[in-house]
Amino acid sequence: MESHVSERQAVRAGIPGASTDFTPELQVTIARVREDVAALHAELVRYGLVVWTGGNVSARVPGADLFVIKPSGVSYDELAPANMILCDLDGAIIPDTPGADRAPSSDTAAHAHVYRNMPEVGGVVHTHSPYATAWAARGEAIPCVLTAIADEFGGDIPVGPFAVIGDASIGEGIVSTLTGHRSRAVLMQGHGPFTIGSDARDAVKAAVMVEDAARAVHLARQLGDPQRLPAATIDALFARYQNVYGQHPDGALS
Numbered sequence: 001m002e003s004h005v006s007e008r009q010a011v012r013a014g015i016p017g018a019s020t021d022f023t024p025e026l027q028v029t030i031a032r033v034r035e036d037v038a039a040l041h042a043e044l045v046r047y048g049l050v051v052w053t054g055g056n057v058s059a060r061v062p063g064a065d066l067f068v069i070k071p072s073g074v075s076y077d078e079l080a081p082a083n084m085i086l087c088d089l090d091g092a093i094i095p096d097t098p099g100a101d102r103a104p105s106s107d108t109a110a111h112a113h114v115y116r117n118m119p120e121v122g123g124v125v126h127t128h129s130p131y132a133t134a135w136a137a138r139g140e141a142i143p144c145v146l147t148a149i150a151d152e153f154g155g156d157i158p159v160g161p162f163a164v165i166g167d168a169s170i171g172e173g174i175v176s177t178l179t180g181h182r183s184r185a186v187l188m189q190g191h192g193p194f195t196i197g198s199d200a201r202d203a204v205k206a207a208v209m210v211e212d213a214a215r216a217v218h219l220a221r222q223l224g225d226p227q228r229l230p231a232a233t234i235d236a237l238f239a240r241y242q243n244v245y246g247q248h249p250d251g252a253l254s
């Protein structure tokens with residue numbers, strides 16, 4: 001397992017690859033984002049949303065045209081701040097930074113496209129969580145038949161177009177589907193869920209919630225014909241959850 005070395009620690013320790021091109025403040029911010037992104041991958045495992053090396057989390061670096069994403073095809077046990085990969089908003093790896101020697105996630109160009117086109121987004125997550133992925137395979141939106149779906153997603157959870165892996169196509173599908181939409185989750189046809197959030201933790205929460213919704217509605221379908229909530233009820237539930245629920249309501253992007 002690689003050591004847990006932050007950007008600043010790496011610079012201080014003179015570790016090859018650590019960048020001294022950033023201001024001290026930005027180094028601290030990048031180090032924090034590296035720690036957040038590495039730690040949040042463990043949440044995907046904890047909630048049973050991924051197997052083997054599938055799935056990925058990224059986070060925008062606040063105040064910079066940069067984001068941090070995981071390396072491709074690396075065991076979740078090995079993910080650590082020092083091997084997260086720092087990219088610009090074109091998805092290009094920032095050279096001479098920790099982790100830059102590794103290939104970034106297959107979905108790096110997709111995440112980059114989202115950050116370039118949705119400035120309100122601070123985090124992007126992809127999983128193959130089984131129930132949401134089953135809905136994606138069917139190419140069917142998850143209907144808003146539960147208060148929890150109205151709360152979190154403000155309506156049906158939409159399907160995005162089928163898109164090839166490896167370039168910006170998936171990102172284009174995410175942006176075209178979710179722009180102006182309340183939902184922070186999209187079921188990419190024949191692939192699986194992608195979620196966005198105000199930060200990476202918020203996007204992870206959406207990934208957990210879309211799987212929960214997909215499972216519950218699937219089970220309901222086995223028992224009968226679940227009814228979509230009335231539009232006015234969905235609006236009221238969404239407004240309450242986004243503005244009143246909890247201690248510090250979060251979740252809505254706009």
Ligand SMILES: O=C(CO)[C@@H](O)[C@H](O)COP(=O)(O)O
Binds near residue numbers: 055072106165
């Ligand atoms: O489905 C895909 C590609 O979209 C990924 O979730 C892979 O399953 C994991 O890819 P890496 O992030 O490890 O490259």
